[in-house]
């Protein structure tokens with residue numbers, strides 16, 4: 001089974017997208033063991049490049065049994081060629097990603113979607129930026145991501161199964 005390559009993107013790559021990456025790794029390892037996947041996260045601004053995730057991101061991940069091993073990095077043109085799916089945390093991230101794909105002249109860009117397109121309770125449709133918030137905001141982001149990623153994995157597995165079924169060969 002060939003699983004798609006997935007990149008999570010937010011603004012600073014220290015709060016939402018590294019948490020999304022960690023939750024995705026955690027869930028996929030349980031649901032599809034022995035299928036190592038290419039998954040990463042990146043940011044659209046360079047304020048925090050090289051830094052580990054925000055202490056509150058690390059804490060909320062730890063409270064849910066997830067260890068994050070990531071250093072913030074900027075998205076690159078190669079990311080827009082290499083990944084199959086790019087998940088944006090909010091509409092501003094989405095617009096910037098679409099603009100970068102146009103600027104870089106990427107011929108066959110990845111599918112760029114909002115993370116909460118996969119959330120059965122999408123509310124505003126965005127994963128709110130918790131940077132100026134409290135631990136409660138980080139826990140709320142965790143819950144949104146945990147739920148959205150569960151449904152995103154359902155979607156990935158369904159599309160992989162469909163594409164690998166005999167009538168699609």
Ligand code: 4NP
Nearest residue numbers: 010011012013014015016131
């Ligand atoms: P993130 O959160 O995009 O979820 O990583 C932010 C992190 C840092 C800043 C803004 C949002 N900042 O302004 O430094």
